Structure formats: structure tokens, C-alpha cells
Amino acid sequence: MAAEQFGFSGELWGNGPTPGGFYSTPGGTTTPQHGPTKHTLHPMTMGTSVLGVKFDGGVVVAADMLGSYGSLARYRNISRVMKVNNTTVLAGAGDYADYQFLKEVLDQKIIDDELLGDGHSFSPKAIFSWLTRVMYNRRTRFNPLWNQMVIGGFHAGKPFLGYVDKIGVAYEAPTIATGMGAYMAQPLLRDALEKKPNMSQSEALALLEKCLKVLFYRDARSFNKFEFAIVTEAGVEILQPRSAEANWSIAHLIKGYE
Amino acid sequence: MSRRYDTRTTIFSPEGRLYQVEYAMEAIGHAGTCLGILANDGIVLAAERRNTHKLLDEVFFSEKIYKLHDDMACSVAGITSDANVLTNELRLIAQRYILQYQEPIPCEQLVSSLCDIKQAYTQWGGKRPFGVSILYIGWDKHYGFQLYQSDPSGNYGGWKATCIGNNSAAAVSMLKQEYKIDEMTMQDALQLAIKVVSKTLDVSKLTPEKVELATLTRENNKTKVQVLPSKQVEELIKKHEEELAAAEQEKKEKEKQEKGSS
Numbered sequence: 110m111a112a113e114q115f116g117f118s119g120e121l122w123g124n125g126p127t128p129g130g131f132y133s134t135p136g137g138t139t140t141p142q143h144g145p146t147k148h149t150l151h152p153m154t155m156g157t158s159v160l161g162v163k164f165d166g167g168v169v170v171a172a173d174m175l176g177s178y179g180s181l182a183r184y185r186n187i188s189r190v191m192k193v194n195n196t197t198v199l200a201g202a203g204d205y206a207d208y209q210f211l212k213e214v215l216d217q218k219i220i221d222d223e224l225l226g227d228g229h230s231f232s233p234k235a236i237f238s239w240l241t242r243v244m245y246n247r248r249t250r251f252n253p254l255w256n257q258m259v260i261g262g263f264h265a266g267k268p269f270l271g272y273v274d275k276i277g278v279a280y281e282a283p284t285i286a287t288g289m290g291a292y293m294a295q296p297l298l299r300d301a302l303e304k305k306p307n308m309s310q311s312e313a314l315a316l317l318e319k320c321l322k323v324l325f326y327r328d329a330r331s332f333n334k335f336e337f338a339i340v341t342e343a344g345v346e347i348l349q350p351r352s353a354e355a356n357w358s359i360a361h362l363i364k365g366y367e
Numbered sequence: 368m369s370r371r372y373d374t375r376t377t378i379f380s381p382e383g384r385l386y387q388v389e390y391a392m393e394a395i396g397h398a399g400t401c402l403g404i405l406a407n408d409g410i411v412l413a414a415e416r417r418n419t420h421k422l423l424d425e426v427f428f429s430e431k432i433y434k435l436h437d438d439m440a441c442s443v444a445g446i447t448s449d450a451n452v453l454t455n456e457l458r459l460i461a462q463r464y465i466l467q468y469q470e471p472i473p474c475e476q477l478v479s480s481l482c483d484i485k486q487a488y489t490q491w492g493g494k495r496p497f498g499v500s501i502l503y504i505g506w507d508k509h510y511g512f513q514l515y516q517s518d519p520s521g522n523y524g525g526w527k528a529t530c531i532g533n534n535s536a537a538a539v540s541m542l543k544q545e546y547k548i549d550e551m552t553m554q555d556a557l558q559l560a561i562k563v564v565s566k567t568l569d570v571s572k573l574t575p576e577k578v579e580l581a582t583l584t585r586e587n588n589k590t591k592v593q594v595l596p597s598k599q600v601e602e603l604i605k606k607h608e609e610e611l612a613a614a615e616q617e618k619k620e621k622e623k624q625e626k627g628s629s
Contacts, residue, residue, distance in 0.1 A: 227475050228509050235468035242467050 152204035152255040154178055156189045157330045158290030159200040159259045160320055161270050162298055163283045164313035167341035168261040168268040171317045172200045173325075174350055175332035182332060190338040192345045194219050196264045197233040198338040199240075202287045203256035203275065211243075211254060233262025233269035233340075237279070245277025257287035263340045286320070289328040294320035310339065322353040377490055387496055388489055391519035394498040395445040399431065400532040400567050403442070403502045403514045404542070406556040407549070409584035410504040410512050413560040414442045415532065415568055416579055429594045432581045436461040438471050438590040439505030440583060444532035445519075446498040453499055457481055474505035478515045478523050486521025496520070500531040504583045506590045512583070528559075534567035541566060553582065561600075561607045573607075575600040 154176040161170040176184035190200040191212050199215070201208035215236075222231060231239075237260045247253050253275040262269040272287070273279045284298035301308070301316050308316070314337060325333045333355055337348045380386055399415035414431040433454045434440045441457065443450035460480050464472035481501075488496045496519040503515040516531060517523040528546045530538035541563050547555070560580065565573045575597035583592050 225476065225479075227473060229473045229476070231468070232470065235470050238469035239467050 152207075154184065154205040155330070156187070156202050156205055156208065157328055158286060158288040158294065158324055159189065159202045159257065160287075160290050160294055160298070160317050161200070161259045161261050161272075161285040162302070162313050162317060163268040163270050164310050165307040166268075167263050167310060167339060168270050169310070169313050169317060169337055169339045170198055170200045170259055170261040170270075171321060171335055171337050172202070173321065173332045173335040175330070175334070176205045177330045180329070182330075185332060185334065186350075188336060190336050190347060191215075192338070192347060193236055193260075193262075194230050195344045196230070196340065197236050197260060197262035197269075198340055198345055198347070199236070200259045200261075200338065201256050202258075204254070207254040207256050208258075211240075211256070211258075232264045233260060233271070234264070236260060236262070237269070237271040237273065237281075240273045241277060241279040244273050244275060244279075248276050259285050259287065261338065261340055263342060266342075268340070289324060289331070290320065293323055293327060297323065310341070314339075318353055322355060325353060325355055377493060385489055385520070388520045391445075391496045391498045392500075395500045395519070395532060396535070398444040398446075398532045400530060400534060400538065400564065401431065401442040401444045401500075401502050402528075402530045402538060402542075402560055402563055402567075403504055403516070403526065404528040404546070404551065404556040404560055405512055405514045405526070406551040406553045408512075409553045409556070409582055410514055411553065411556040411560050412440065412442050412502065412504050412581045412583070413564050414579045414581075415564070416577055419576055429579055429581065431579060432594060433457075434592055435477070435503075435505075436465070436471060438507060439474060439477065439503060440581065440592045441501050441503045442581075443502075444500050444535075449497040450499045450501075453481060453485075453497055453501065456484065471507065473507045473509060474503065474513045474515065475510075475525070477505075478503050478517060482517050482521045482523045484521075485517065485519060489520060502529065502531060504581075506583065506585060530563070530567070534569075538563050538567045553584065557582070557603055558607065558610075561603045565604075565607060573604050575604070 156176060157173065159170065159172045161168065170190060172189040174186055174188065175182055176187045187205065189202070189208065190198060193199050193215060201211070219231070222229065240258060240260065244254060255275050257272065257274040260269070260271045260273070269281070270283065270285055271279065271281045272285045284295065284302055286294040286298060297320050298316065305312065317337065321335050324331045333352045334350050336350050339346045339348070399417045402413040404411045412432060416430055418430055428434070432440055432442050435454070435457050439461070441454065443454065457477060461472050461477055485497055488494055498519060500516065500518045506512050514526045514529065515523055516526055516529050527548065528542040530542065545559055545562070557580065561573070564578050568577060570577055578600065580595040580600050581593060582595065583590060585591070
């Protein structure tokens with residue numbers, strides 16, 4: 110057609126959103142696609158809940174070490190927490206590849222900042238803000254990083270705890286839990302915080318371990334090996350992986366799922 | 368001889384110079400003076416006002432002093448239209464940083480980013496450099512109060528006190544003599560600014576219409592950039608003139624004594 114010589118392909122809006130086909134669901138979509146799928150919108154290897162809680166003098170963030178491939182517990186020794194700089198840590202739930210991609214980008218960003226040699230380093234709030242912009246921008250372009258990220262930090266004498274997810278929702282709170290944790294762990298975290306608003310570091314660790322144990326009992330995509338990342342005035346400490354003492358002795362009483 | 372080498376900005380002359388950049392600095396040497404002085408508790412910026420035409424419309428904030436963001440301001444010397452492009456870019460750079468990080472940009476990073484742009488115009492594109500030198504005053508949580516100067520080559524430096532524009536060399540040498548390192552208060556800095564400006568401006572009598580004075584200080588954990596009202600400037604000028612008169616008196620008495628004794 111004459112229009113083609115001017116570079117007009119004839120498609121109304123190529124590569125853009127199709128009405129009713131904004132998000133592709135894991136089960137597959139029934140709406141017709143315009144051309145081949147250009148962006149992968151299916152998460153593959155995924156990490157489950159991430160938990161975070163503020164305590165007196167710092168913040169601790171926890172995540173288990175499992176990368177699930179659907180219902181297969183495929184990778185059982187992956188780290189989902191990273192040290193960003195001396196004042197900030199980041200833990201990622203959701204697609205592990207996207208977390209790894211972001212980790213590389215963020216690591217490089219921190220190096221570039223160091224290279225300026227001006228003594229400036231990003232505060233937890235600055236990292237959180239940057240991440241929010243990135244995640245929201247990706248979602249707006251229909252190519253999200255399929256993650257729920259928890260940022261924990263300590264800066265200017267105050268602990269910081271924030272959440273950003275794949276649709277760009279971002280907020281700060283004294284307790285954060287993603288995925289199944291939002292249903293099972295969050296009530297436990299909030300209750301403990303209400304009873305003791307300024308808990309100590311050891312109390313915070315014990316609380317998170319309790320929540321991780323509950324999640325191991327009840328979340329079918331969880332694993333009993335997890336990492337803690339603690340941020341205080343002294344800096345960042347990522348503890349060695351540990352496991353909770355799980356008691357399955359009542360399991361034989363549960364009937365009906367054989 | 369140099370003609371063959373200065374029509375394009377992006378090439379060296381046989382002596383290894385960039386003529387366009389030097390010509391730009393020449394242009395700035397004819398522009399209105401700008402002076403910056405760092406004190407212990409703030410920074411002073413003084414700028415010569417040249418647009419004093421009776422028919423010109425009222426100025427609301429300032430003629431030559433631009434606020435860049437909550438914690439920084441700058442003053443320019445050179446081609447005003449070039450300066451407007453650069454100050455606009457500075458403001459955009461600052462806001463982009465705030466959008467990304469929800470924190471104000473560190474002073475040196477802002478200066479550095481703009482200077483990279485200025486430098487680009489001396490190395491590629493075939494466009495002339497910006498005929499502007501800029502004095503930046505700012506505060507950040509790492510280094511406190513800072514004063515920077517940048518020029519058309521894209522070079523910048525941090526200063527305790529400096530001057531750009533007309534008669535800047537004389538002003539800088541005067542500052543070098545009078546500036547007391549680590550001992551300047553805001554009041555000292557303001558007085559010194561008036562003193563230097565009155566020498567470098569080629570007017571017989573200094574009035575508030577001829578000079579703009581601004582200060583950057585910290586109050587209640589917030590940065591305050593203020594253009595001094597003309598009454599305050601008037602008072603500073605008066606004080607300066609009194610000091611001058613007192614110094615004159617002292618000199619006369621000394622001479623009398625020496626005459627009497629000899």
C-alpha cells in the first residue's frame with residue numbers, strides 16, 4: 110500500500126497494550142496477541158516471603174534460601190539478601206533472575222558512586238527512592254521486574270525499612286512481610302511490636318525466626334534454611350545461614366491430604 | 368596567524384591552546400563582576416548590577432543571582448543568554464536527582480555534571496563554548512558550606528573566596544590579602560565583600576542600586592538563601608565608608624606626627 114512506503118506498517122499501535130490483555134497470567138492468556146510475545150511476563154525461578162522488622166538501634170531483614178521452580182524446590186542454597194553499602198541491605202522476593210539483574214545494576218551503581226571519590230554514599234532512603242522510580246518505570250513500560258523488594262538500613266541514627274514491588278507500590282513501615290508472610294507473619298510481627306515497641310536485636314531475630322518457622326510449616330514454597338541481614342550503627346552484618354527447629358510430630362494426625 | 372585555528376572550537380592551535388575557550392574567557396572579563404566569600408557560618412555572594420536602565424521593569428528576586436535548588440544558588444558573569452541556558456540545566460540536573468533519590472544533590476556533583484556539559488562543547492559538536500563563568504554557593508550535609516567557580520573550559524574549583532568578571536584579578540588579589548582563613552564570620556564576609564566591590568566597580572560612589580548582595584546560611588536545619596534588601600546594603604556601605612574615613616584620619620594623624628617629629 111502507499112502507506113507502507115512512509116514506514117506505516119498498518120498496525121494501529123504495534124507493541125503496545127492490547128485491550129483486555131494487559132497482564133499475562135501464568136495460566137496463559139486467551140486474548141489474541143498482536144505478533145510474537147516480545148517481553149517475558151512469566152516469572153520462572155521464584156523466592157518466597159521476605160520479612161523485615163525495626164528494632165532499637167537497627168533493622169533486620171530475613172529471607173529463606175530457596176528458589177522454587179513452580180512447585181519444585183529446585184535451588185536450595187541461593188541468597189536472596191544483598192549488602193548494598195555500609196548502611197543498606199536489600200532482600201528480594203519473586204523472580205530470582207530479576208533480583209540477580211537488579212543486584213548487578215545496583216552493585217555497579219554503588220561502585221560508580223564510590224569512584225566519584227567525594228565521600229558521598231547513598232542513604233537507605235535514596236536507594237529506596239531510586240528503586241521505586243526504576244520499578245514503576247518498568248511497570249509503565251509493561252516489562253516489570255517481577256519482585257517484591259525489602260530495603261533495610263540505618264542512617265543518621267534512625268532505622269529504615271521500606272517495600273517496593275513490581276507495580277511500583279512503595280511504602281515504609283516498622284514491619285514488612287511479602288508474599289505468604291503478609292498473611293501469616295505480619296500479624297505476628299505487628300503484635301510483637303505493639304507489645305514491645307523498642308525491642309532489642311536478639312528479640313527481633315527471635316521474632317523473625319518464629320515467623321520463618323510458621324511460614325515453613327504453612328507456606329508450600331518455603332524452606333527451612335534462611336539468612337538474616339542486620340543493619341546497625343556499626344554497619345551491615347549478614348549472618349551465616351541457619352535453620353529453625355521444626356516439630357512435625359503432629360503431622361500424622363492431619364488427615365485427608367494423602 | 369591564529370585565525371586559521373580559531374574558527375573551529377574543537378581543534379588545538381599550534382601552540383596547544385583552545386582559542387575559542389580563551390576568547391570566551393575574554394568575553395567574561397568584560398562582564399559584570401561577581402564575588403563570593405566563604406565564612407564560618409555561611410556564604411556571601413555579591414554581584415554588580417549593570418541593568419540599571421530607568422525604563423526596565425521591576426526585578427522580583429534578583430538580576431544575577433539564581434536559586435538552583437533549596438540548598439544552592441549561583442551567580443553568573445558573561446553572556447546572559449548563555450547563562451540562562453546553563454542555569455536552567457543546573458536546575459533540571461538538581462531536580463532529576465531529587466526525583467530519583469528524594470535527597471538534595473551534593474554540591475560538587477551538581478557543579479561537576481554541568482562542567483562535563485561545558486567541556487563537551489570544547490571537544491565535539493563544532494559549537495562554540497558557553498561564554499559564562501559561574502560562581503556556585505551551596506550547603507550539603509557532607510562538606511557544609513561550599514563555594515565553587517566554573518569557566519567556559521569546563522574546569523571548576525572549590526574556593527574560600529574568589530571573583531569573576533570585570534576587574535576580577537584585582538579583586539582576587541585583594542581577597543588574598545584580606546581574607547582570614549577559618550576566622551571569617553558572616554559580618555566580616557559582608558564587610559569584605561563591600562570593600563572589594565567598591566574598589567573593583569568603576570564608580571565613584573557605591574550605592575545599593577549598583578550591587579546585589581546575597582547570603583546563604585543555615586537556620587533550623589534548613590538552608591536560607593536571601594537577597595539583602597537595599598536598606599541592609601546601604602548600612603554596610605555606610606559602615607565601609609566610615610571605616611575608610613577612619614583609616615584616612617589615622618593616616619593623616621600619622622603623617623602629621625612624622626612631620627612634627629622630623
